Amino acid sequence: MNRKITFLTIILIVGQLITNAQAYDNTFRIMFYNVENLFDTEDDPNTRDEEFTPKGMRAWTDYKLKKKISNIYKVIAAVGEGSTLDMVGFCEIENRAVLEMITDNTPLKHHGYEIIHKDSKDRRGIDVGLIYRKDRYWPIEEKFITTSFRNDPSKVSRDILYSKGILPNKDTLHIFVNHWPSKYGGAMATRTMREDVALTLRAFTDSIFASNPNANIVISGDLNTGPLDEPVKETLGAAVFPDTANSNLINLTTAIYPSKYPGTIKFQGVWECIDIWILSKAMLNDPNSLTQCSPEQAFIGEFDFLLEEDKTYLGLIPFRTYIGMSFNDGYSDHLPTYIHLTLYDKP
Numbered sequence: 001m002n003r004k005i006t007f008l009t010i011i012l013i014v015g016q017l018i019t020n021a022q023a024y025d026n027t028f029r030i031m032f033y034n035v036e037n038l039f040d041t042e043d044d045p046n047t048r049d050e051e052f053t054p055k056g057m058r059a060w061t062d063y064k065l066k067k068k069i070s071n072i073y074k075v076i077a078a079v080g081e082g083s084t085l086d087m088v089g090f091c092e093i094e095n096r097a098v099l100e101m102i103t104d105n106t107p108l109k110h111h112g113y114e115i116i117h118k119d120s121k122d123r124r125g126i127d128v129g130l131i132y133r134k135d136r137y138w139p140i141e142e143k144f145i146t147t148s149f150r151n152d153p154s155k156v157s158r159d160i161l162y163s164k165g166i167l168p169n170k171d172t173l174h175i176f177v178n179h180w181p182s183k184y185g186g187a188m189a190t191r192t193m194r195e196d197v198a199l200t201l202r203a204f205t206d207s208i209f210a211s212n213p214n215a216n217i218v219i220s221g222d223l224n225t226g227p228l229d230e231p232v233k234e235t236l237g238a239a240v241f242p243d244t245a246n247s248n249l250i251n252l253t254t255a256i257y258p259s260k261y262p263g264t265i266k267f268q269g270v271w272e273c274i275d276i277w278i279l280s281k282a283m284l285n286d287p288n289s290l291t292q293c294s295p296e297q298a299f300i301g302e303f304d305f306l307l308e309e310d311k312t313y314l315g316l317i318p319f320r321t322y323i324g325m326s327f328n329d330g331y332s333d334h335l336p337t338y339i340h341l342t343l344y345d346k347p
Contacts, residue, residue, distance in 0.1 A: 025083070025168075026168075026169070026342060026343045026344070027083075027340050027341070027342060027343070028086050028087075028136070028167060028168070028291075028340070028341040028342075028343055029079075029080065029083065029085045029086050029087070029338065029339075029340055029341075030085070030086065030087045030088070030089070030175075030218065030220070030338060030339050030340075030341065031076065031079050031085050031087070031088045031089070031336055031337070031338040032088070032089040032090075032091075032177070032220040032221060032222075032275060032277075032336065032337050032338070033072070033075065033076075033088065033089070033090055033091075033332070033334070033336040033337075034090075034091045034092050034179070034222045034275060034332060034333075034334035035068075035072055035090055035091070035092055035093060035331075035332050035334075036092055036320065036321060036331075036332035036333050036334060037052060037092055037126075037321065037322075038068060038072070038090075038092060038093045038094060038098050039052035039060060039065075039094040039098070039125075040052075040065065040094055040095065040097050040098055041053055041054055041060055041061060041062055041065055044094075044095075044125055046125070047094075047122075047123065047124060047125030048123055048124050048125070049094060049124060049125050052094075057325060058322065058325065058327075059327075064321075064327060065098075065101075066105075067329055068321055068331075069098075069101045069102060069105060069106065070106065071321075071329075071330070071331045072102055072331070073102065073106035073107065073108065074305070074331075075301065075303075075306065075331060075336055076088060076102075076108070077107075078301065078303050078305075079299075079301055079336055079338050084108075084111045084133065085133075085338075086132065086133050086136045086137060087130065087131070087132040087133070087136075087137060087175070088130070088131050088132075089128065089129070089130050089161070089175070089177035089220050089221065090128065090129045090130070090131075090177075091126070091127075091128045091129075091158065091177070091178075091179035091221060091222050092126050092179070092222075093117075093126065093127055093128070093129050094125050094126060094127070095117075095119060095125070095127065096115060096117045096119075096129070099115050099117055099129050099131060100115065102131065103115065103131055108131075111133055112133055112134050112135055113131045113132065113133055113134070114131065114132055114133075114134045115129065115130070115131050116129065116130040116131075116132070116139065116142055116161060116163055117129040117130070117161075118144045118159065118161075120144070120146075120156075120157075120158045120159045121146070121156040121157075122156060122157060122158050123156065126158065126179075127158060127159070128158055128159065128160070128161045128177045128178065128179050128221070129161065129177070130161055130163060130175070130177055132163075132165075136167075136168055137165050137166070137167065137173075138165050138166040139163050139164070139165040140164055140165055140166065141162075141163070141164040141165075142161075142162060142163045142164070143161075143162040144159040144160070144161060144162070145159055145160040145161075145162055145200060145201070145204060146159055146200075147160075147196050147197045147200040148196070148200075149192075149193055149196050150192065150196055151192055151193075155193065157179075157180070157181050157193070157197065158178075158179040158180075160176055160177070160178055160197070160200065160201055160204075161176065161177040161178075162174070162175070162176050162204065163175050167291060167341075167343055168343060169290055169291065169343040169344060169345055169346070170290075170346060171216060171290040171291045171343065172215070172216060173216050173218065173291065174208055174215060174216060174217045174218070175217075175218045175219075175220070176201060176204070176205075176217070176218070176219045176220070176221070177220055177221055178197070178201070178219065178220065178221025178222070178223060179221055179222050179224075180193075180194045180197045180198075180221070180222065180223045180224045180225065180231075181193040181194055181197065181224060182224045183224060183225075191225075191230070191231065194223070194224060194225055194231040195230070195231045195235045197231075198231045198232065198235035198236040199235055199236075201219070201236060202235065202236050202237060205217055205219075205248070205249060209248050209280075213248070213282075214280075214282040214286065214289065215280055215282070216280060216282065216283055216289070216291045217249070217279065217280040217283075218277070218278075218279055218280075218283075218339075218341075219238075219249070219276075219277070219278040219279070220275075220276070220277055220278075220337070221275070221276065222274055222275050222334065223274055223275075223276050224274055225274060226272060226273060226274065227240075227251050227253045227254050227257065227273060227276050228240070228254065232251065232276065232278075233251070236249065236278070237249055238250065238251040238278045239251065240254045241254045241255040241284070241295065242255070242284075242285075244281045244284065244285045247281070248280055248281050249278050249279070249280060249281070250278065250279055250280070250281055250284050250285075251276065251277075251278050252277045252278065252279050252284065252293065252295065252298050252339070253273060253276045253277050253278070253298070253337075255295035255298065256295055256298050256299075256300070257273040257300070258271075258273070260300075261273070261300040261302060262302075263300075263335075264300055264334050264335045264337060265318065265333055265334050265335070266310065266313075266317045266318060268313070269310070269312070269313030269314075269315075273300075275300075275334055275335070275336075275337045276337075277298055277337060277339055279293055279339075283341075289344075290343065290344045290345070290346060291341055291342070291343055291344070292341065292342045292344070293339055293340070293341050293342070297339055297340040297341070297342070298337075298338075298339050299337065299338050299339070300335050300336075300337050301335050301336040301337065301338065302335055305319070306318060306319055306331055306332075306335055306336075307319055308330070318330075318331070318332060318333050318334060318335055319331050320332065320333050
């Protein structure tokens with residue numbers, strides 16, 4: 001899907017913003033969350049979702065689904081800290097219907113959220129998606145970017161979701177929501193797949209920078225690899241913060257991990273950070289930018305209610321929906337991540 005809005009429509013949107021100009025909250029809040037297997041209860045004959053059906057081995061019922069939707073709302077509310085989030089990116093969602101459950105069947109229904117989503121070719125049927133407040137963000141273009149894998153053209157994965165839109169300060173934002181291929185089958189054996197996705201993403205960011213070197217680009221997602229690993233640092237070209245000399249993309253996560261947070265997921269007793277924020281250099285380094293961010297505005301949501309005792313490896317671990325095949329009534333195996341953007345008016 002590649003939906004573009006005409007130039008006339010853009011002019012009308014901006015004109016409406018100017019006409020309705022008023023004091024606004026100059027903090028724009030964006031969250032990303034891998035919600036771990038958010039499936040509906042219906043059996044989709046085109047995907048491998050049988051596990052998450054009432055008759056499947058997870059015994060995934062409407063009751064359990066509603067509990068998970070309620071839990072996801074609690075996370076969004078906690079991240080907002082009394083303010084409504086402007087935008088939330090998700091991965092491991094099955095379809096648009098589960099996003100509608102979040103926006104329509106929770107208190108979020110009072111805040112006018114819209115959805116950007118498209119079914120991907122992922123064999124299990126899991127996708128990325130984005131919700132946003134329609135009074136705080138005005139999309140003007142969206143794409144769902146697929147990757148061709150060099151070593152096996154038959155392989156498929158989740159699309160990269162791209163949205164370009166207008167912020168309340170009339171500035172333009174480019175946002176990418178990602179869920180890169182996992183390490184299932186071995187980290188080294190699957191690394192080329194993550195490199196292929198990184199190359200695909202870099203081609204798009206390079207084209208944006210070619211048109212506007214000071215573009216506001218935000219890359220979020222579960223990259224299934226660490227912030228210093230080669231697919232992120234070398235292939236995508238996301239420099240370690242605060243090295244703004246050699247790249248237009250800066251890995252903001254390197255400013256808070258591991259110095260401030262232990263990670264976003266715990267695997268075999270070891271915390272890792274694979275849910276990552278990468279921003280364009282201008283947003284972090286240009287005092288004249290209308291849309292800015294900093295390490296003090298980047299967070300991992302290590303709230304107490306999202307953690308439980310790690311009975312195998314000691315310490316704490318994310319509070320999951322399932323432990324093995326047993327329903328645990330938790331949230332996800334990932335912690336949420338989020339950033340605050342500061343918006344300035346044009347002089």
